Amino acid sequence: MDQNKIPQATAKRLPLYYRFLNNLHHQGKLRVSSKELSEAVKVDSATIRRDFSYFGALGKKGYGYNVEYLLGFFRKTLDQDELTEVAIIGTGNLGTAFLHYNFMKNNNTKIMMAFDANPEKVGKDIGGVPIYHIDELEEKINGVQVAILTVPASVAEGITNRLVDVGISGILNFTPARITVPDSVRVHHIDLAVELQALVYFLKHYPLNTEE
Amino acid sequence: MDQNKIPQATAKRLPLYYRFLNNLHHQGKLRVSSKELSEAVKVDSATIRRDFSYFGALGKKGYGYNVEYLLGFFRKTLDQDELTEVAIIGTGNLGTAFLHYNFMKNNNTKIMMAFDANPEKVGKDIGGVPIYHIDELEEKINGVQVAILTVPASVAEGITNRLVDVGISGILNFTPARITVPDSVRVHHIDLAVELQALVYFLKHYPLNTEE
DNA sequence: GATAAGTCGTGATTAAATTCACAATTATAT
DNA sequence: ATATAATTGTGAATTTAATCACGACTTATC
Structure with a gap:
């Protein structure tokens, strides 16, 4: 309700990220890098990292992102629980x-x-x-x-x-x-x-x- | 085929302009200002003038744009005749x-x-x-x-x-x-x-x- | 352990798009 | 005719978004 600092271009991509993370989760993947995600959603990997960074440090250097954690985070952020x-x-x-x-x-x-x-x-x-x-x-x-x-x-x-x-x-x-x-x-x-x-x-x- | 200098954002708005100009023409309107068009298509009037200006000076100061002329111009530009x-x-x-x-x-x-x-x-x-x-x-x-x-x-x-x-x-x-x-x-x-x-x-x- | 490979987060840069603001010009009214 | 109002076209400024590029850290390998 307060994150007015998130660029609109980023906000528009969030639902897309969310859906692909969901796919990965269903496939049983535990981690994902911005590079992999980039190939899946056709968005530059630096843009993805920048987008995520508006929400804080969600990943780990040298590792990537934990799929389950990221998914949970986005669920909250996208208000998945509020209908x-x-x-x-x-x-x-x-x-x-x-x-x-x-x-x-x-x-x-x-x-x-x-x-x-x-x-x-x-x-x-x-x-x-x-x-x-x-x-x-x-x-x-x-x-x-x-x-x-x-x-x-x-x-x-x-x-x-x-x-x-x-x-x-x-x-x-x-x-x-x-x-x-x-x-x-x-x-x-x-x-x-x-x-x-x-x-x-x-x-x-x-x-x-x-x-x- | 050669107008590579037209910004993509402008190119995306062209079909929209075209349709509204068509509407105006059918309504019998002879002239239109960027301000009027702005209210109709919900795009800032300066943006509209800028968009048009990429194609040259299509309007007249103090007058606005001639609907029929502009329509004809866009018809050509949008390749209305090539299927x-x-x-x-x-x-x-x-x-x-x-x-x-x-x-x-x-x-x-x-x-x-x-x-x-x-x-x-x-x-x-x-x-x-x-x-x-x-x-x-x-x-x-x-x-x-x-x-x-x-x-x-x-x-x-x-x-x-x-x-x-x-x-x-x-x-x-x-x-x-x-x-x-x-x-x-x-x-x-x-x-x-x-x-x-x-x-x-x-x-x-x-x-x-x-x-x- | 030590070294190499992988990856993030982000400051700096570049690119793209929008908006401001005004001189120049045209139309309209008196 | 003259004055007033309207409106374009665009240089400059601003805003927004994308991209580069690299230090810092993590993991994997030997």
């Missing part, structure tokens, strides 16, 4: 993909409910998550802190306003609309079309080594 | 979401085909895109430059190797696996679980203004 409740708004293919994704494996987040405007979907549940009608948003969403917005762009702004009014803390916005929220709400945009176009642009303008 | 062929690997919910997304509206990319291991899906088509069996990958994928990888993590590495062998240029990887490719292939990772966890981490550790 964040999530709602999916819009159960099209993208929303449904989230519902099937088993987030609880590595995460401190739980998808509690989903909303949709289609009466045929309402009342059913997907992967154990109940689907309510979007009209019931205000009534049902109590306690949810994060919304994953997977609705058509045309209704994104209206639903965002309702989420804000109901006191949501964060929104993961998958719609192409750039939604407007008060400063008290954090929004991360993931724009699939932009990601694809950006990749294409890089391919055309930033040639890579062609010898293998 | 990049795309394949979807894995037609689960996420892959299907892409198939339904009408990329052709703003884009220079076309989804030509999809692959899946499930015989029930093979032979059908979704949104006009044919679905082939994954065993036919090598035979069918000719001419495709970009693959969108939406398969289970367990098969990600194997399929990646086949894509590399077949000469793919870019991969948009939605699996949690950090795939390994030769330097000649560009990979962008979009890791949905990491995005969600990072948002949660920011909410807990980087408090926002709570007064509205």
